[in-house]
Amino acid sequence: MKKAIFFDLDGTLIDSAPDLADALNHTLETLNLPTYPLDTIRTWIGGGASMLVKRGLCGSKEVEDIDEELFQKALKIFMEYYSKNLTNKTSLYPYAKEILETLNKNYDLALITNKPFAFIEPLLNHFELHHFSLVLGGDSLPQKKPSAMPLVFALEKFGIKSNEALMVGDSASDYFAAKEAKVPVVLVKYGYDQEIDAFNVPKIASLKDLLELV
Numbered sequence: 001m002k003k004a005i006f007f008d009l010d011g012t013l014i015d016s017a018p019d020l021a022d023a024l025n026h027t028l029e030t031l032n033l034p035t036y037p038l039d040t041i042r043t044w045i046g047g048g049a050s051m052l053v054k055r056g057l058c059g060s061k062e063v064e065d066i067d068e069e070l071f072q073k074a075l076k077i078f079m080e081y082y083s084k085n086l087t088n089k090t091s092l093y094p095y096a097k098e099i100l101e102t103l104n105k106n107y108d109l110a111l112i113t114n115k116p117f118a119f120i121e122p123l124l125n126h127f128e129l130h131h132f133s134l135v136l137g138g139d140s141l142p143q144k145k146p147s148a149m150p151l152v153f154a155l156e157k158f159g160i161k162s163n164e165a166l167m168v169g170d171s172a173s174d175y176f177a178a179k180e181a182k183v184p185v186v187l188v189k190y191g192y193d194q195e196i197d198a199f200n201v202p203k204i205a206s207l208k209d210l211l212e213l214v
């Protein structure tokens, strides 16, 4: 019997890729570096803001050694721009709000995202998502997904066992974090990470399919 559902944010509940891509390209443009198409940047999301900026600087998902000064400069530009442009093009995925409303009647809900904490509340307010009794960002704890730490923290907070929770996400980070925490996981097929094709776990095409799985 499930007691709590843990949700990822980007690529699962909200389609934030267009605003993240604009913020990254603004950063790269400011630094006179090459910019990238949305379809490329989308595949770089899921590891948090620092990782996205690093991937932008390297122009690939695989990150190599980056000059620390350049990285800090880029991260600052990114954070400033994105904090002012969080919701220009970002949208809720179909049924996101409805499913949270329905599940909230019977389950504790936690948001476990790698997004920096400062960006989360403005987004949740904008989309009127007030259903989470616990919200963890990528910088809330010493480790973020794919570490199990945020999920283990949520299990302890709710006082439940790992099999009484379910993680809903879109990326390899969600999969590995859940696996390590021994929390069952469901992945959405419409998210940002093609790596999930390789994982043998339940996958759903729409958030409304969750109701059949809990």
Ligand SMILES: O=C(O)COP(=O)(O)O
Binding pocket: 008, 009, 010, 011, 045, 046, 047, 048, 049, 052, 112, 113, 114, 115, 116, 171
């Ligand atoms: O900010 C990111 O890179 C991704 O965040 P997520 O964990 O909500 O997918």
Ligand SMILES: [Mg+2]
Binding pocket: 008, 009, 010, 011, 012, 045, 046, 169, 170, 171, 191
């Ligand atoms: Mg995600």
